[in-house]
Amino acid sequence: MLGGAFSAPTLMAMNHWEQATSPTIEGAAFSLSDTHRKIVAEIAEMIIPRTDTPGAKDAGVPAFIEMMLKDCYAQSEHLSFTEGLASMEQVKFLELNEAERRGVLKYLEQQTKEKMKAMPKGTPFWRLMKELTLLGYFTSEAGIKASFDYVQIPGKLENIKLKPNQKAYAY
Amino acid sequence: MNLTIKATKNNTFDAVVVGSGMTGGFAAKELTERGLKVLMIERGREIKHIEGYDTAMKQPWEIEHRGKTTNVSAEERWANSRFWGLGSEEVVNHLTNDKENPYIEKRPFDWIRAYHTGGKSMHWGRQSYRWNKQDFEANAKEGIGIDWPIRYEDLEPWYAHVEKFVGVSGQKEGWDVLPDGHFLPPMPMFAPEVHFKKMMTEKLSRPVTIGRIANLTQPQKVHTDLGRASCQYRSKCARGCPYGGYYSSLSGAIPAAMQTKRLSILHDSIVSEIIYDEQKKRAIGVRVIDQHTHAVTEFFAKIIFLNAGSINTAALMLNSKSNRFQNGFGNDSDQVGRNLMDHQLGSGAMASIDGFEDDYVYGQRPNALYIPRFRNWGNDKQTAYLRGFGYQGGASREGWESGVNADGFGADFKKSLTKPGPWSIRIGGFGEILPNPNNRIYLDSEKKDKWGIPMIVTDAAFVENDWAMRKDIIASAVEMLDTAGFKNVTSYDRPTHMGLGIHDMGTARMGRDPKTSVLNAYNQVHDCKNVFVTDGAAMASSSCVNPSITYMALTARAVDYAVKALKKRES
Ligand SMILES: Cc1cc2nc3c(=O)[nH]c(=O)nc-3n(C[C@H](O)[C@H](O)[C@H](O)COP(=O)(O)OP(=O)(O)OC[C@H]3O[C@@H](n4cnc5c(N)ncnc54)[C@H](O)[C@@H]3O)c2cc1C
Ligand code: SF4
Numbered sequence: 129m130l131g132g133a134f135s136a137p138t139l140m141a142m143n144h145w146e147q148a149t150s151p152t153i154e155g156a157a158f159s160l161s162d163t164h165r166k167i168v169a170e171i172a173e174m175i176i177p178r179t180d181t182p183g184a185k186d187a188g189v190p191a192f193i194e195m196m197l198k199d200c201y202a203q204s205e206h207l208s209f210t211e212g213l214a215s216m217e218q219v220k221f222l223e224l225n226e227a228e229r230r231g232v233l234k235y236l237e238q239q240t241k242e243k244m245k246a247m248p249k250g251t252p253f254w255r256l257m258k259e260l261t262l263l264g265y266f267t268s269e270a271g272i273k274a275s276f277d278y279v280q281i282p283g284k285l286e287n288i289k290l291k292p293n294q295k296a297y298a299y
Numbered sequence: 300m301n302l303t304i305k306a307t308k309n310n311t312f313d314a315v316v317v318g319s320g321m322t323g324g325f326a327a328k329e330l331t332e333r334g335l336k337v338l339m340i341e342r343g344r345e346i347k348h349i350e351g352y353d354t355a356m357k358q359p360w361e362i363e364h365r366g367k368t369t370n371v372s373a374e375e376r377w378a379n380s381r382f383w384g385l386g387s388e389e390v391v392n393h394l395t396n397d398k399e400n401p402y403i404e405k406r407p408f409d410w411i412r413a414y415h416t417g418g419k420s421m422h423w424g425r426q427s428y429r430w431n432k433q434d435f436e437a438n439a440k441e442g443i444g445i446d447w448p449i450r451y452e453d454l455e456p457w458y459a460h461v462e463k464f465v466g467v468s469g470q471k472e473g474w475d476v477l478p479d480g481h482f483l484p485p486m487p488m489f490a491p492e493v494h495f496k497k498m499m500t501e502k503l504s505r506p507v508t509i510g511r512i513a514n515l516t517q518p519q520k521v522h523t524d525l526g527r528a529s530c531q532y533r534s535k536c537a538r539g540c541p542y543g544g545y546y547s548s549l550s551g552a553i554p555a556a557m558q559t560k561r562l563s564i565l566h567d568s569i570v571s572e573i574i575y576d577e578q579k580k581r582a583i584g585v586r587v588i589d590q591h592t593h594a595v596t597e598f599f600a601k602i603i604f605l606n607a608g609s610i611n612t613a614a615l616m617l618n619s620k621s622n623r624f625q626n627g628f629g630n631d632s633d634q635v636g637r638n639l640m641d642h643q644l645g646s647g648a649m650a651s652i653d654g655f656e657d658d659y660v661y662g663q664r665p666n667a668l669y670i671p672r673f674r675n676w677g678n679d680k681q682t683a684y685l686r687g688f689g690y691q692g693g694a695s696r697e698g699w700e701s702g703v704n705a706d707g708f709g710a711d712f713k714k715s716l717t718k719p720g721p722w723s724i725r726i727g728g729f730g731e732i733l734p735n736p737n738n739r740i741y742l743d744s745e746k747k748d749k750w751g752i753p754m755i756v757t758d759a760a761f762v763e764n765d766w767a768m769r770k771d772i773i774a775s776a777v778e779m780l781d782t783a784g785f786k787n788v789t790s791y792d793r794p795t796h797m798g799l800g801i802h803d804m805g806t807a808r809m810g811r812d813p814k815t816s817v818l819n820a821y822n823q824v825h826d827c828k829n830v831f832v833t834d835g836a837a838m839a840s841s842s843c844v845n846p847s848i849t850y851m852a853l854t855a856r857a858v859d860y861a862v863k864a865l866k867k868r869e870s
Contacts, residue, residue, distance in 0.1 A: 200367045
């Protein structure tokens, strides 16, 4: 029944989060399949793409995400994360072109906002992807050095005026 | 195998200090500087100033989980990780492993502990405020708990003494509610904070000042002599500061005591009992258990200072039973362990701030704003609750973190997060908790820890006065941010328990009457005059300001008295 007739977002809308299959995962044993790893890497790179500065993949974000989920998140998040990946698989995310992928993520973003209002038990997939991609990237060596004015030891504290196009400081 | 090494000459000192934290450190400094030979006994491992701060110079990417608490840490530090950030790899190994040092929560109590050299002084937020005159008088006026046996004037010179040594940066304001101290130059307020202060003064007549903080904005000779240097504004103080930029026992009191060559420190040594001599009618020493080998040793001294932190000090007293003190050492009044207080924490408000787009800051300020108590003060009279609260908080420009909740992804989104984000502000209350004999700790009659010491039971909770105050903490915070013209004002109210303020106190209170108190006006145990308790246990009420500077002032004052009394006795 799945086919090209429906756009990926529509397909996803039909497939309620709550009905998604919930594989049981042992907390500590959390790990991703190769396909899921690819999906994570592609989405992370779409959130933080390589431009004139390194992207999520360059900064090692995909592996960081998996490590963080395993070490710092609860089973409810492991579940919502794999559920999210399962629905990405369902819409054949890896086979979609760039524009279609953007459409899926935009849809996912709006849907997640609704979901977050209901205070779900496990943080939804998109929100996990986003928070871990940003954390992983903007605290990585490549990410910090390329994005910010990194000052390890400021030595003073001053009110200053922002110059045009000035980057944020990171410490 | 337990072996008891009997008294030898090597085990005898002029004074024993139990605990090397904020107050134990200060006691040791003051005692050694007055010529006494001191043994400081610390239950935890040794951390050396500077070289022991193993995460201090790590770059953000060298912190594997980038500040998040791992599931392993959350399990091992099940109590400590209830406080924001204490589960992070930056600091977690310096906090007590709760799994190995469990306590029993009859009612939940967020007990934050740091068993190592310096105790919690290594981790404190360094906010340093004097109590005001009313703080010492309110109990008597309102008929709450018992009257303090001292007044502000008794402590005033000792505040100055402590402030000069510690180094407190702050702004003199001339307010009765928050007496000025001996200050190093203040840290700056940020542009929206200056606006906030102006609006609060003009529209609500509520005072706002820059936080008074034990970080060196301009080190003095007394600081540089100990190798302490100016704060470098990294705001990574919780990891330990390699510059000695902020005060801790490690950077200040212990090095000062060491310079006298009269201080010995014993680590990994749990004081399990105070030894009372029934003939001499004095405490003659302490019994100590090695935390690794479990070997038991006794140490002897003319005077003993208890500075194990209010809960551990009370537990130690309760565990020290003798013919004379069958109910626990110094506990004729049955007040040891009772009247456990803290400051309520975890509620307030936040808002976004329009404008000030050109204003930015170089450096990280390890400090915030302080809004002293304005409730039940002056002409203000609340009917729903007694006493009051202060706020801490401040404004900052958001960073990339704001992207987590914002819509968007891709190249433009990525670029936008490299610019300073909009300003936002957050203030949170610290509320005074009243002494209440039913809020307490005691020892379990059966369960013991791995050293054979009875386990501590916490049995305390907020009562009506606290809940009514909390409502006002939230409502007043919202009112203030609204009045300042800030946007999207939202309140927050995190479910918390007592303990989270990390200002536990009151469990061996000072007072005038031995029937209702444990200590006299000089922190001396009423019924055993050569034992002094000068940590938070001594407090008869809690004020709403951060307490450590008051504990240190009480400590210095008690030492001065103790040494004079000892010299009199011996001459
Ligand atoms: C994150 C954080 C922020 C804080 N912010 C502030 C602030 O801004 N302002 C403020 O005023 N206060 C603040 N505090 C509180 C402050 O740290 C405490 O008030 C202060 O450290 C208490 O001093 P103390 O000597 O009583 O206890 P501690 O400093 O905890 O020292 C007690 C020592 O005794 C040892 N000990 C315990 N039992 C035994 C035993 N049986 N035998 C031998 N040794 C023992 C412990 O291992 C420890 O080293 C903060 C605390 C934390 C953790
Ligand atoms: S902010 Fe100052 S005191 Fe804190 S760690 Fe940095 S240099 Fe040290």
